[in-house]
Amino acid sequence: MKASMGSSDGRASSIDLEILRTRFLACADELAAALANSASTTELSQSRELAVAIADAQGHIVSTDDPQRLGTFAATVAHVVDYFEFDLEDGDVILTNDPYTGAAGVQYPILISPLIVGGQVTLFVAVMVRINDMGGQVSGNLNPAATELLSEGVPVTPVKIERRGRPVKDIMGVFLLNGRREDETRRTIEAAKAAIALGHGRLGDLVGKHGLDLINEALAYAQDYSETIARAAFPSWQAGTYEVEREVQTNDAAACAVVRLVATVGQDSLRLDFTASDDQVPFFVNCSKGVAVSSALSAFLMALSGGAPANGGLLRVVNVVTRPGSVVHATAPAPCGYGSIHCGSEIVDVVTEALSLAAGRSLPVLSVPRPLVLSRPTTDRSGQRDLGRWAVGGASAMEGSDAWGAPNLSTRAELLSIEQWETDGRFPVEQVEYVVDSAGAGEWTGAPGVELVLSIPPGQLMTLWTVPTRSTVEGVAGGHAGANGAVSICTDGRWEPAPDVETEWPCDADFLRLQLAGGAGYGDPRRRPRASVIADLADGLLSEARARDIYDVSDDNAHGSRQAHG
């Protein structure tokens, strides 16, 4: 659509609509910031495992602070609107964590509340939070031994935890009773409800100031705008069909599940057909339809450099097709606790590759394989700690610039403070440092992987799935893969690989070493400027052997140059 200025026909001017569109965006950001700042768990405040969305009366998403959750919100809000079609009242707050209708996993409940003006549902505020225990066999709801959802935790179909502004105690009581961290979960839900109340206040003021008609028009305009921006990208892409696939590792090394994509790039739309993907597996890597859509759209947004605001307008342009019962669209009874990591990452990768083919330029791989590493004291079933949150992989390079830091899509989460972690009584951190030669070589290099070493106190039960670290991130356009990651344990001074898969494994190791893959390089390493190679040598990111073997920089020259650098 094209913006129009006129308002003489009684319609809102494009300026009014544009002003309101940015207000919806600012509102979602503000609510998320308030929620993160007031949250009582590091999963919310630092790892930012929360998200806020505003949806129109039909349940279409208008704005969100986290574009990577768009599909999850879209599916869940649509389901709730349908579920409670004739039973929505002012002050209602609905909760669900059902992955089969869109949620990312049982540990990610979504709260949804309508804003009702003049007796009509005007819009919805939705808040997603991570809770640290929702029942199941393993606290934290990440269970590599789970073969069904109920082993991961308790799913909750949409229920009202507040009705007309009054708490529904029996429902909330049942919900809390199903987790091991009742007080913490209650506080998290209270914080989410406070964010919803804040949102109702902000949005109610907007309705009061601008009137319902203009607000409704602006809710539609915001989505039209994103649609227009997204469609504008297509002329630079080559229309056609592109087929890409990736393996998702499982607990059975011989039986990977394959994500298969047939991407059809049209003149101004994109169809991402995953129906040929393998059947779901009895392992926690299946993902919900909501996660599949979120992951696919994240890759699409990356191809647009984030230029289009994430909302329902994108879903008119990008049609994600899945087959129920497949690894990218879990149905009962499949487990899917780790699905947003694997196979979410694989979905991001296949869409990125397909769009690279369409664009005629190689986009970097946007993720690194990530293991699961949990630990809890033998004596405390609810004291699960996700040590994998410490892991930092390297971003992959793209044409024209070396990569730095972690892959972009993982940087919403803030890494923990070592001093804060130790002060709060966790395990001492022995090292957090780049790994030499871990960055993928190329004309432009990947970012190095980071090695973390933790002391492990006695009496810990560990839950592990370390298989993904064996994979590397492949380079593009002649660039080399980054070094693969590894999870190792040290007992009595002897390092050895950690087990592939374990649940609640009694661990008597002294240290744990966690290393994620380095990012991949881009382009032929021999084209890398010599000065850059010498700088990497001087900075200890590159060994002399690798400089010689890959970059053809000799010892003598490099040594002389390093001395010059000091």
Added chain:
Amino acid sequence: MSYTIAVDVGGTFTDVVATDETEVFTGKVSSRPNDEATAVLEAVEAVANHFGKAGPDLLKDTQFFILGTTVVTNAMLEYEGTPTGLMTTKGFRDILEIRRGYKESLFDLSLPAPHPIVRRRFRKGVTERINYAGQVVTPLNEQDVRAAVRELKAAGITSIAVCLLFSFVNDAHERRVAEIIREEHPDCFVTLSCDVLPQIREFERVSTTVVNAYTSPLLKNYLHRLDNGLRSAGFAGELVVMQSNGGIMDVAYSADHGVDAVLSGPAGGVVAAVALGERSGYKDIITADMGGTSYDVCLIRDGKPVVGVDNWISRYRVAVPLVDIHTIGSGGGSIASVDEGGALRVGPASAGASPGPACYGRGGTRPTVTDANLLLGFMDPERFMGGKMALSRAAAEDAFQEHVAGPLGISVLEAAIGVFRIANNDLSNALRYVSVTRGQDPRDFALMAFGGAGAIHAGIQAVDLGIKTVLVPRNAPVLSAFGGLVADFKVSRVHSYIRAVESVDPAEMTELFLSVQSEAENLLPTSDGTRLERYVDLRYQGQTREVIVPLNTRTKKITDISLQRAVQDFHVLHEKLYGHKRTDVPVQVVSIRVELTGLRRMGDVVAARKFESDDASSAHVDDREVYFERLGGMVKTPVYDGRLIVPGNVVAGPAVIHEPGTTIVIADGQEAMLDQYETYVIEVIR
């Protein structure tokens, strides 16, 4: 006769405000790229000329010389600091670069890495370890330290930052490292994290320490050169530097604390806003400084600027307390365009000062907010910069036609109105963000506008946010320098102290406060009296963000009661900030803070002028067509020459007042009066 001179060095102009205790002089001289000192001395000449004295005579009688400097800011913006090394606990030298995983943009793959102000080769790990309780787990390996220092010295490093884990609970290893550095490399500048920011969280501490190490030697050299230059010209008073916390400090302190001067100039503007606001009867103020490229917003609550600790300077984290200035890239030079979605955009690209807006006639061809303001009649092409620069309306029209009106199929006037409204929305969003995210309701505040264009837009923001009063100081163009003139000495110190509130020993806490206070007193120059304020950083158990809460006591002693009062205040503040409180959840202390203010008796540097008649007709110099949305478009509007307005004069909107350095738009439903302290007080009814 005793003089006080305050100078603020900006990118384009160096502003000066001086007083001989009876009169205030304000002036501007051109800044000189890479040569601040010369512009400063030229500003002194301007003061001397005004008071009819020779430069040396003026300086001989000058008691205070207050400097707002851009040396530190520029060193960070241009990455031209001192060659710097870092010594840290072995195994953690990449913390600075890992940045707790932070990237400025989730979807922008082309964003380059931050410029490494300390290259990895100059980041040295040394064997040592202190645990969270302050116990030495691994003794410091002094040979490691010596070897590292020698390597850094050989590499030409002249400034070393030292940041060891948990030095905020036990600084012994850091201090020993400093001793060794001084033995091995006596000329090296040394910054210890336990001095700069003795606070938990290693990334925030190491980044702040490195920024200090990178910038301080430059500031030190500059201040010593300037001090020597002034003294050889006869100056016998005290040279002091505007700090980012809103106070001033002497050269001895400032030279070692570059990180405290990163916002030296902008902080001066906020301090001036406090002083001028109080004189006009307002203690709760939102400041809005609109320049060519940015819009800076700061909150002043109960006469005190809100202090923030979440700042980034040139992509480096700076966690020392700074006046909490929120900046958006929206200024007079912000460029308007139509994006792929057919929506009108304003900024973030800016025409800056060069080539500047199209109407400047300096080669700019893109339409900007300033061009829109000209086309809507807010600015007079003949009276810009006090008539020193003519503006081209035709150039502005051409730019709008080509880049906005044409693509949207609308008239140039409609396009200018659109840009004006979008820009106003962006400014209102910034004001709303700053107030709401700090738990404040903007309706409780007056809005003080300064900068070239701030007062054109302020009336709109006031209506948008429900603000009832707009303040526009007449000396807005030199506000930062004026802030230096009225600022007090101030030392802000913080120290980690991590305890559950119920396990705090009040005697122990009292002792720590006294120790930190003593540290602050030792740093504070002689003053006319002191004011001590104490704070605790509190949070609910499990949270990672703290709320800074005043700790009010009548004596130096902390008691259970005073601590419980702070906890009660914390619940209230938390609810205000985040919409809820949790009285059932344990509360933790994370840090203690001391703010020691050394008061300066500046007297009334702005003497109250006598009120004259309310009749402003003698300043009514013209009428022209100006845009007012509520009046339906362009309407004939009275124009006033601000130089002819005297205290007591009342100007009812719609009207435009042209002051030499700024333009003030009074909308319909608004009324301005120049008060005794030469601040326009604009009452906003609608």
